[in-house]
Amino acid sequence: MNEQLAQSVRQLIDATIRTEVDDTTLTTVQSKIDWATEQLSASLMPGSFGVRQMSDGRSRALGNVVIGDRNPVAPPLRIHDDADGLVWTDFVLGAAYEGPPGHVHGGVCAMILDHVLGATAHLPDKPAYTGTLTLRYLRGTPLGQPLRAEAHVDRIDGTKTFAVGHIADAEGVTVQAEGVFIHPREAQP
Amino acid sequence: MNEQLAQSVRQLIDATIRTEVDDTTLTTVQSKIDWATEQLSASLMPGSFGVRQMSDGRSRALGNVVIGDRNPVAPPLRIHDDADGLVWTDFVLGAAYEGPPGHVHGGVCAMILDHVLGATAHLPDKPAYTGTLTLRYLRGTPLGQPLRAEAHVDRIDGTKTFAVGHIADAEGVTVQAEGVFIHPREAQP
Numbered sequence: 001m002n003e004q005l006a007q008s009v010r011q012l013i014d015a016t017i018r019t020e021v022d023d024t025t026l027t028t029v030q031s032k033i034d035w036a037t038e039q040l041s042a043s044l045m046p047g048s049f050g051v052r053q054m055s056d057g058r059s060r061a062l063g064n065v066v067i068g069d070r071n072p073v074a075p076p077l078r079i080h081d082d083a084d085g086l087v088w089t090d091f092v093l094g095a096a097y098e099g100p101p102g103h104v105h106g107g108v109c110a111m112i113l114d115h116v117l118g119a120t121a122h123l124p125d126k127p128a129y130t131g132t133l134t135l136r137y138l139r140g141t142p143l144g145q146p147l148r149a150e151a152h153v154d155r156i157d158g159t160k161t162f163a164v165g166h167i168a169d170a171e172g173v174t175v176q177a178e179g180v181f182i183h184p185r186e187a188q189p
Numbered sequence: 190m191n192e193q194l195a196q197s198v199r200q201l202i203d204a205t206i207r208t209e210v211d212d213t214t215l216t217t218v219q220s221k222i223d224w225a226t227e228q229l230s231a232s233l234m235p236g237s238f239g240v241r242q243m244s245d246g247r248s249r250a251l252g253n254v255v256i257g258d259r260n261p262v263a264p265p266l267r268i269h270d271d272a273d274g275l276v277w278t279d280f281v282l283g284a285a286y287e288g289p290p291g292h293v294h295g296g297v298c299a300m301i302l303d304h305v306l307g308a309t310a311h312l313p314d315k316p317a318y319t320g321t322l323t324l325r326y327l328r329g330t331p332l333g334q335p336l337r338a339e340a341h342v343d344r345i346d347g348t349k350t351f352a353v354g355h356i357a358d359a360e361g362v363t364v365q366a367e368g369v370f371i372h373p374r375e376a377q378p
Binding site: 020028072 | 190191194198202204214217218221222225226228230231232233236257262285290299300316321323324325332333
């Protein structure tokens with residue numbers, strides 16, 4: 001249910017940016033939104049969602065800003081992890097992710113590549129943290145068109161995983177990335 | 190009015206992630222959200238907001254994912270540009286920007302640093318585009334605590350601006366960044 005609500009809020013976000021209705025309608029809508037927030041706030045967890053064990057025994061980060069099904073800010077990306085080690089995700093980004101007019105913000109590309117490259121190093125219940133990340137922007141990444149982000153491990157050296165990847169549209173690569181991801185020897189953020 | 194609505198939607202996003210109310214309430218709230226989206230969608234601009242000339246003659250990117258006042262996904266950051274060339278912004282990020290439990294997603298730090306470093310190179314109506322961006326993560330960046338991102342120009346070489354900066358919390362720097370930002374010779378995304 002929370003996931004379905006988050007999906008409805010994603011559509012609301014898009015409409016909030018793009019609407020051209022009059023102020024009277026905006027006022028009416030805003031009061032309904034405030035009412036909805038009040039209803040949901042009758043019982044709130046402290047802090048953020050974090051990572052939780054679900055009923056199937058698997059840990060899930062439902063509040064994550066990139067992949068969290070409960071987080072309306074997340075597209076959310078579905079990360080696939082092929083047997084040959086390729087990590088990839090297909091997605092389309094709308095008006096909420098805009099930087100240059102009609103294009104995805106370069107920082108959003110960085111955010112997605114951080115997550116997808118990092119996913120090459122993740123192990124069950126043993127996440128990897130970003131050490132360094134380098135991005136090379138070749139050209140603008142379009143809003144509203146099919147995009148793919150992918151990454152693979154270049155090499156592993158002790159606790160460090162060196163990953164490379166990119167974002168591409170139908171015409172080819174728009175942003176390249178390389179990063180070093182670290183498995184801490186003991187738990188730390 | 191649109192900016193006030195966006196602020197209400199930001200509060201709704203936080204409550205959507207953190208709510209623990211029962212399914213009956215979630216269903217009722219979701220139907221109200223869908224109604225609100227329908228009202229706003231009675232008149233929608235095509236595509237995204239882009240950059241528009243306001244009544245005061247200044248151009249504004251109200252739909253921008255980092256600074257856009259109309260975009261509920263944007264915190265939104267207020268970017269200050271000091272006379273000595275320092276660009277900075279103070280902010281607090283909530284549950285919607287989570288990566289590691291209780292911490293800002295490394296990709297969100299990258300997004301903010303891309304924007305703040307890029308702002309050192311922006312000229313009125315002549316934005317700069319990211320060429321390369323390198324991030325070094327020193328430790329986790331906390332959710333719910335005061336943060337500052339700042340940047341300055343290291344050097345300029347033709348159309349290229351070399352900028353450096355960081356994000357810090359009360360204990361010091363959490364992420365360092367350096368980037369090259371480019372003024373295209375002719376208009377391009």
